[in-house]
Amino acid sequence: MLQLEEFYASTDGNPLTDAFDKRIGHMPGASALPVPQEHMRIRWKALTQKERIGPSVMYLHVPFCANHCLFCGFYINKWDRTLSKTYTDALISELRLEADGKHAQSAPINAVYFGGGTPTALEADDLARIIREIRGLYPLAPDCEITIEGRIYHFDEEKITACLEAGANRFSIGVQSFDDKTRRRMGRKVSGERAVEFFHQLTSRNQAAVVCDLMLGLPYQDDQIWRRDLETVASLELDGVDLYALSVFPGTPLDLAVKKGACESAADLPRQAAMYGEGWKTLRELGWRQLSSSHWGASTRERNLYNRLIKSGAHTLAFGSGAGGTLNGQSYSLDRNLKTYYEKLADGQKPMARLTEVNKFAPVNNAIAAAIERMRVDLAKIEESHPAGDGYSKYIQPLLDNWRQVGLITSNNQAELTMAGCFWHSTLLMAMKTAFRSYLAKQAIAV
Ligand SMILES: C[S@@+](CC[C@H](N)C(=O)[O-])C[C@H]1O[C@@H](n2cnc3c(N)ncnc32)[C@H](O)[C@@H]1O
Ligand code: SF4
Structure with a gap:
């Protein structure tokens, strides 16, 4: 004990x-008891016939990336433009499959989050189709936060316009560092200069909250680079920033490259802590509001609603291959294998992979x-x-x-x-x- x-x-x-x-x-939900596979379908059906009461969010997973960034544990499938329509059609059929359920209609949805992977890899029309479908089928709250997460590579003016016109009101963009060498060595495809230019394009629209993710403790990111990363963030018209301390997950390309001696080691914990301290003080001096341990808001437009609700146990309606959700105390995850995800949907089934008992x-x-x-x-x-x-x-x-x-x-x-x-x-x-x-x-x- x-x-x-x-x-x-x-x-x-x-x-x-x-x-x-x-x-x-x-690891949220890791200790929960699973429902046996043979009972999962019927138990899921029962869940969709129950009311959903209280704060709720919707999560849509887009499990594709142009490449596997060295540090990342979220990579699943290699992106290719031809996948956009097929995946969008599948997501829309999944949204339609359960839109009439009592669980879907019984209460407002306060935040919608497109996460990944890389949602911004989808084509402009496809991004707009999904957002419109959600708004047409589900009871979104009038002040619903609709976030599109993504990276700069593949994300252009046409996609920004498509997302905004369809109703997205928040973008969360992973940058990690603005330093070219750090970026290149971590598998990021555009330059730091292009990243800055992209933020100017996005914030000049003045139509959505714009949030930037930075990581601290990356190989090659020395103290001077970290200071410049913070200065760059401060110079942009952002609504929010995330500071994530790097975790080196076993088996990621970074872990393997460091073990082989092909890459500099990541910062150790005391150095990460010092970098975090510098970030914390810099943002405080700039007058940014700290909204969680890793997130700061610069404007009142940034509410950080999705993260705040999900971490407080809100219901989460989940869609897309590899997504995870929670409904009336039961957690679930959806098939990570694209082929079987598509097959189950074509058969009119929710592509469940795991459902847990109520804890x-x-x-x-x-x-x-x-x-x-x-x-x-x-x-x-x-x-x-x-x-x-x-x-x-x-x-x-x-x-x-x-x-x-x-x-x-x-x-x-x-x-x-x-x-x-x-x-x-x-x-x-x-x-x-x-x-x-x-x-x-x-x-x-x-x-
Ligand atoms: C789910 S990822 C998706 C980001 C987006 N696809 C991109 O390429 O920027 C969301 C954020 O998690 C953070 N992240 C990814 N791997 C991490 C790691 N190993 N340790 C800490 N944060 C990490 C990054 O800041 C990233 O922007
Ligand atoms: S950081 Fe983003 S693009 Fe890179 S592997 Fe992770 S999810 Fe994919």
């Missing part, structure tokens, strides 16, 4: 660089995730989420006292994450979730 002390932060040194010796990643403790896990997302360890909210929340918040107190003493959370009643707490947010989240399971085991409560 877990001892809380395992998640105590080191009281020696600087909390930003030295609190823990490793970062623990977060009765999900409200506590969601309250913990929402607290970390909002950068406040608000125990009152966790206690409200479930009767087991009350005992848990007493159980976890010594851990929070340690984090407070070290400087990961503030000593006021709100227990806000400090800059160091924000850098270590995924470790804090996993610690709190693991401690909850350990609390249940201690009380001999079955999960």
Whole structure:
């Protein structure tokens, strides 16, 4: 059984660089019990006949990329223009298949997110067709956030116009770094100069929130390059920015290239932490609002609604090969294999790959995730989420006292994450979730 002390932060040194010796990643839903394959169809059907109440989002996955960027763990299929129409037709048939369900129609959808892969690889007409179809079939809230995620390569004026005219109101563009050498070595295809020019094109439309993803800790991205990346972001008319600390996933091209000696190593954790600290201070000095540990808004147009809702356990209607969703406490994922994804749809079936049973403790896990997302360890909210929340918040107190003493959370009643707490947010989240399971085991409560 877990001892809380395992998640105590080191009281020696600087909390930003030295609190823990490793970062623990977060795998949502990994511990949930799967519904047996033979019951999945009927159980999915039952879910589509149930009302959906409360905050909800829609996620559409576009699992294609022009190339496999070295650092990335999201790559699935190689892109080729001829795939656009076939995939769009399939997505639209999936949207139509369940549009009449009670789960689809019973409540407004607050945010729609096209993620990938690379949604902006789709042709202009196809992007517009999908957005229009969603708006015609599903009950989008009047202020629904509609985000198109993508990269600059393949994304041109015609596609920008098509997305805006169809109703997209937010773009999230992965840049990672503006430095040419770093970009080239990581498999990014356009120059930093072209990236800057692209942002001018996009922001000058003044019709949608524009967000830029930067990564920190990439090989070749030294301190000077990082400073220039931050200065470039500050010089653009962006609505928001994400700062993501690089995780080197085993088996990615980056992991293999570093092991072979073909690529410089990524920054170690203390250096990543220092880079994060510099980014955090720079954005604060610029007056940007911190909306989560990795996301800042520069304008009131940026709401970050999708990320905020999904991390607080909102229902997620999922579409597209490889997408994942959650409905009334049950999580599901869709077939990652394109061939069988198409075959199941042609047979009139939702292309399910996995469905989980309801986890009765999900409200506590969601309250913990929402607290970390909002950068406040608000125990009152966790206690409200479930009767087991009350005992848990007493159980976890010594851990929070340690984090407070070290400087990961503030000593006021709100227990806000400090800059160091924000850098270590995924470790804090996993610690709190693991401690909850350990609390249940201690009380001999079955999960
Ligand atoms: C799902 S990816 C899609 C991005 C888009 N296709 C592109 O090429 O920029 C979304 C974001 O995740 C971040 N990301 C990808 N791999 C990562 C890694 N290994 N560690 C940290 N962040 C990563 C990048 O900042 C990226 O922009
Ligand atoms: S960063 Fe984007 S384009 Fe590159 S492999 Fe990952 S998802 Fe694909």
